[in-house]
Amino acid sequence: MQIDITGHHVDVTEALKAHVHDKFTRLERHFDKLVDIHVILTIERKEAQKAEANLHVSGQDMHAEAVTDDMYASIDAMINKLDRQIVKHKEKLTSHR
Secondary structure: OOOEEEEEOOOHHHHHHHHHHHHHHHOOOOOOOEEEEEEEEEEEOOOOOEEEEEEEEEOOOEEEEHHHHHHHHHHHHHHHHHHHHHHHHHHHHHHHO
């Protein structure tokens, strides 16, 4: 799993990187064939902090973003959205009526 983290108008600290890596290990628990992940952390205004991710899984690309007033909360909300998408994708792959 390749995770690329970039920041727009924010310095990506080691604490943010560690938080993102810890949260993405939760996604590996559901689906281990994660190929490439690109995470963009952005501060648009003083109260709007956005986290977005583009995820390439075998056969599909997924995108999720979340905007809150705290960067860690944005990352958590984004991971929850990606988690639901990955579970749905995995169910589609294993569904054999």
